[in-house]
Amino acid sequence: MSEPEVIVGIGGAAGDGTASAGNTLVLSMARQGIAAYSYNSYQSVIRGGHSWLRLRFSAKKPLNHGDQVNVLIALNQDSLDRHLQELPPGGVCLYNGAKFQPSYDPPARVQLCGLPVPDLAPDSVRLPVMQNTVAVGAAVQMMGLGFETLAAVFETTFAKKPAVVQKNVEAARNGYDYAAKNFQPLATPLHPTDQKWAQSSGNDLLAMGAALAGCKFYAAYPMSPATHILEWFASHAKRLGICVRQVEDEISVVGMCIGANHMGVRGMCATSGGGFALMSEAIGMAAMYETPVVIINVMRAGPSTGVPTKTEQADLNQVFGASQGDFERVVIAPVSMGDCFVTPAVAFDVADKYQIPVVILADLLLCEGSETVATEVLDVEFPIDRGELITTADGSPDEPYLRYKDTPSGISPRAIPGLPEHLYVSGSDEHDEDGVLLSDVFTDPIRRKKMVDKRHRKMSTILRDLPAPMLEGPADAETTLLGWGSTWGVIKEAAERLTAEGVSVNHLQIKTMIPLHGDEIAAVVEQSQRLIIIENNQSGQFARHLRAETGIVAHGHIRKYDGEPFEPKHIVSAVNDIIGGQEVVDVLSTEPGFRTDHPTGTSGSWEGLNQVTRPGVPTKA
Amino acid sequence: MSEPEVIVGIGGAAGDGTASAGNTLVLSMARQGIAAYSYNSYQSVIRGGHSWLRLRFSAKKPLNHGDQVNVLIALNQDSLDRHLQELPPGGVCLYNGAKFQPSYDPPARVQLCGLPVPDLAPDSVRLPVMQNTVAVGAAVQMMGLGFETLAAVFETTFAKKPAVVQKNVEAARNGYDYAAKNFQPLATPLHPTDQKWAQSSGNDLLAMGAALAGCKFYAAYPMSPATHILEWFASHAKRLGICVRQVEDEISVVGMCIGANHMGVRGMCATSGGGFALMSEAIGMAAMYETPVVIINVMRAGPSTGVPTKTEQADLNQVFGASQGDFERVVIAPVSMGDCFVTPAVAFDVADKYQIPVVILADLLLCEGSETVATEVLDVEFPIDRGELITTADGSPDEPYLRYKDTPSGISPRAIPGLPEHLYVSGSDEHDEDGVLLSDVFTDPIRRKKMVDKRHRKMSTILRDLPAPMLEGPADAETTLLGWGSTWGVIKEAAERLTAEGVSVNHLQIKTMIPLHGDEIAAVVEQSQRLIIIENNQSGQFARHLRAETGIVAHGHIRKYDGEPFEPKHIVSAVNDIIGGQEVVDVLSTEPGFRTDHPTGTSGSWEGLNQVTRPGVPTKA
Amino acid sequence: MTAPATVVEVKDFKPEVHSDWCPGCGDFGVLTALFQACAQLQIQPHNLMVISGIGCSSNLPGFIRSYGAHTLHGRLLPFATGCKLANQEMTIIGTGGDGDGYGIGLNHFIQAMRRNIDVTYIVMNNEIYGLTTGQVSPTSETGMKTKTSPHGNLEGMLNPMALALAAGCGFVARGFSSQIKHLVELYKAGIEHKGFALIDVFSPCVTFNKLNTYQYFKERIYKLEDEDHDTGSFHAAMDKALEWDPKIPIGLFYRNPDPRPPLDSLDPALTGQPLVHQDYTIDSETRGELIREFM
């Protein structure tokens, strides 16, 4: 990490404006070519409680929220008390000195920067959020950046309210100037670059990516952490000509979505685990109809309602098994927010080409977190491949149209309803090539088997159309770190650090979960001496899946299921533990130090709890 | 098979009375100490179509419906045409000679027994089902049995209608006498024994077994093939004091059932795959509440509505993955109809003791088929173990009651609501030991992990309380045949035949599906040189599960997914194929012979289709 | 659409597959009336999509020559809604049973009416679960004995007419499957009604319902058309909806004189062409705007 970076933590209660302060900061950075990654630990209340937003800035694009903040912006007393202790030497703590005071001595070499907010922003008496603006101004100054871009951000944010712009610019300016006069800047200032960055969340990118991939129908029922996809669609529906409906439940959502797809329109829906459970019955119907459909499951910590504002990767079993019987499905787990943007296009193409349900398995970390994405990544025109879709019919076809024709590829050309001479009925019952139900004849083992085989045959070629696992680092490294989905960025950084420390590792990240590129994975694993699987769940759902599909058993497992995402340090140290002989390391986030007795703080003690070692992985086969 | 046996096939349209003719026959056999097994291939219509009921009789209890009928009772022309060709030398074909005539020559040495029904039962002109009675009378005679027991069966069946009894007895008598005079009896007659047999289906036995295990609440929504469980409960509700409700959908069913269990009442529900999909969300809730619940999933051929009247074992993935997140569940697959009777007691005890959801994974074959069960098997009092359940409270407890207390076993004593001093709220959100939601505090990685670990810890001892795999045959056999659930009887017979043919096999049947007795299975497999997994599905869901849990990869797979169940001959020949070097043998039922062009018959030709060989199993790890 | 408009006759809707209902089942009449209504309205089979749930009644789409879908038990309306929104030029008819629509599917039923999706929904109400062989239904009468209510149904009988009115449905009608001509008129009016139209049809299950037989209905039903019934009055309709024994009205209960426009006419994305015929690419200028929202 030669490129300088800053990790800002903004703490406050829900309603204190952490998110908008963060947003202002990110936008002003992004416009100067500095990349950002943000993650917000928040709780499931609308007002009050505690919200802890971490923003990592660097000209080298950060791929996760990092290990430790070095600039704390405390918006209330509670945040000051909780987080001051976490700052490293050289760190900075900004707070409204007129309102709050630290309750204990800061760690060594931490700069306490109390801001006289009422002096710098007289409005703050009426409008407490002005303290945020002052602090943001100060932070920008201490990071070594100019003031102009920040001022411009207020102009865009409050475009329709010049008075508000002016007040904010003033307050920020005063904070900026006050910091210049009174505080030490950070030791490693940030430098503007020429890169153009767009700041957005996985949810926004999934939505926009789908729209660019031709999605014309979106139905949903609100459910965190997938709700913002619906909100993006709703707010762009009119402009983009997309039919967007919020309906009575997820059963209706998926039914409508399959209906729209059945008529020839690309339709998508998104939900989280509980809503996906309700959708499961219909997924089997889509498979039986051979009607494409794209469903997003944004995972959160389960089981059941679980911890709705926390992240986890524990719905793989659910999406694998959803709905009764044997049938074909595809599951793709995007590996970064940028990847969220391209995944819907892949999903729609595969769904259309193979006429099967496709699930995008994302998670809270990706979807509610945000990062800067290079604008050129987003400014693409996806080539749209709808497969063997019959959309026009002139005159009579040569032979009678059979919707479920038994072809060598298993794919039967699909006519959209509305065309003359292509009438058919799709049934959720088993049917023959013409769609006539088999349950209505006595018993027809031969046709039944033919149809199952036809549908299954489609899977024989599908892996080619799906993203293969990505190996990074030397092919002949001693240890392979294997992750899936959202953990790519954090594992990548951990691998780089381990390499820098002289540990020989490479990194394989899986995006296509079902079916699995077993041969490609096996080829990588064979080259290395040690396989470590890293996942954000308790039972090792991917480890089990990998073993089921390939027989591969890892030597070590790094797991986390406490609601919080991995940080690079967790992985670095757990990998070392495993190299040292441990089998399963359960990583646990906790706030460090001496004030765990804080009434609103996390319970229990830090000592020994950061990483828990667990024996009893599956025995090697 | 030294004990003589007869396999009767009764063919007719829905509404022709195949079922009641079969029932009369089975009851009259059972009352003479002759055991029976029946399987009905029927189609999803209420009237018309074709229904093909096979009944296998022997003093040695038959465990499946066998390979080939030797007595055909054809109730209509269609059945005569379809099935006459199937009879072996020495076989018998009974039909109403006044109405139908064979359309082709019978196979060699098959006795054509046209019955002059109008002469033998003058009523048959008005009441066509009288032909069935005549045929049953004739069949009983030809099997070498006396008439009295049959007459007595009519007396019970029509207990309230003496006139009907008399007519049926007369018609049966005439058929009996006519056969004695005009037809050759079967070469190997059946002999009465002293065993007392009860005839019932897996559905009835699941219901009765649950009632005897203390089930006081049953809710359901009708769904084949599980509907009869509801019907048994409904018709016994008043007498047994069980609250039985049919409600609006499966979501409501499972919700009510969890509610009743939560209050301390043993409650159960049953459905098939599609209904189970709808229940999945709530299963996670039961797990989070740590409220016991027993759910039966009676599998039928899928995916989706599939083939509602056909059997399959393809819902293992669904029950394994149902509902989001990582949580504990148990899945038990009864291996025979008799086993259906004892399984609910095991399920309830385990559910109560470990406070988790338990799924009984049965299938159409077991649940809609019927067999005779020795009465002493049914006449038992299950010892009921409700685990750490607090049902009374006098005075204040010593320390405040914590519903989710973190104990060494992971099991927290459960107070039923209604007791003073034990107030608690159960939440589907993650919560602390006292039930307070964790999502309502900022982030609490430590408590979160503690609760996940507490729940998971319960699994460390649970295998002891669950039925271990059953090995039959020599431990050192060369080949192990491994099946799960309903295939026990047919594999057992195939193994016996193979052994008789000199092939060295043993047989391991799995009943506890989740968790898996991996060590016990591995110990058996290690002893043998070849493992063959037999399952009634396309993808080998159990083979995958076994590999995932133990790493074991079988050498051969026998699969069937055409809707019809295995017959012993299928397995015998497929095992030989695998010993001969094949990897996957897909067994296909079809009607043999030369009349596959029959307009109502199965399509396609028999040639080469009986068993299909498929390469491409998972590569050995 | 692209096909030349040819004159459509009843025979054009008759498929090769034979219906598998029990002889005498009320559903035959429901189907026959549908053939006639579609022919009389000159709907081209390829512009018609018939969508059902699961049940005896729900087998209907297999017995009419048109596009069709046989969805899941209780789920025909969500699917039909998706179809209509994707291509509002198709005539969409929903067909199902009382269990399907008023039992497991009831939420979708109420919300579809509130949403006013332009679907004609024909419910073959036999007051029983037919396909699963005779269990109690939400519309079974209180006290009725069935396989699953052997001592009599303890629950109240669901009133689809009253619920439809309360849910804001703009077209509420009831027919009887043996009065085909009457049914044809109701269907035609329902299909032509812009918005959700409910046509509940007494369609006796001769095999399992021994209470609500043809005879039962013949003794009780009378036609609203023969009375001085004001089909534009919500109150009059609600009064009629509450009538049951000894007299049961059939006919058009209610047609909103000032109907809300159907959803497909309100959704801004559907104006002009149906979605399925719209271009789905987004031009580079719009793309640029979308990206700038993130900057």
Next chain:
Amino acid sequence: MTAPATVVEVKDFKPEVHSDWCPGCGDFGVLTALFQACAQLQIQPHNLMVISGIGCSSNLPGFIRSYGAHTLHGRLLPFATGCKLANQEMTIIGTGGDGDGYGIGLNHFIQAMRRNIDVTYIVMNNEIYGLTTGQVSPTSETGMKTKTSPHGNLEGMLNPMALALAAGCGFVARGFSSQIKHLVELYKAGIEHKGFALIDVFSPCVTFNKLNTYQYFKERIYKLEDEDHDTGSFHAAMDKALEWDPKIPIGLFYRNPDPRPPLDSLDPALTGQPLVHQDYTIDSETRGELIREFM
């Protein structure tokens, strides 16, 4: 039951956990009124079970000292039904939101009324999805702008009062969360009503619903108790149910003068003792009879 009957006060229902609603949220009033009603009725906390779905409003069981369950979104009524049938001696109160009960849970709502299960159901109707931060609800007014209806809600507004009446509910009432005394009376009457009782409560979401504010209701509501309203008349109740702007009635709309008995009093298995206190072993004679049925 085993505990000595002590005098119950409001404080007995107040738990240590503090409610996490936004300051000013209507749900506070709903909770306060519940404390008072339960105290006035002298319900022992351990004989009370409060069951909710998921939503801001559904957090309520965590804020009252009694038994409780916080089920799944939309699923409180099935769970509550199971609880009541298992132990009819407990007082069961359902609490949830409009999305929970009239959106995803609507089928259970209608069927529970038809089934007449003895549960008092309090819906905190804020005409919005609160917990998920401000999306359109089935009870949102047509035209209302929300995050997911940025150009105005295109759908009809669901009328829970009219639906409850049409579904045969025997007790239909509506309150306003800032009129606590009035609410307490409605709760008490609802809890004492034998059978399903609906109490829909306007409970403003101060954070996300900028239309249906306290002010909005204050300008419009009037009490039926102040009018000459006949609570025994279905027709009068239906008329009142249809009223909205400019005047909105609150109070008791309907109490069936001849109510159907609740389900738990009809089910033969529940006569005498609650299921949970019944012996669950089956004697050997009965066992013998069951076996003989198979012979």
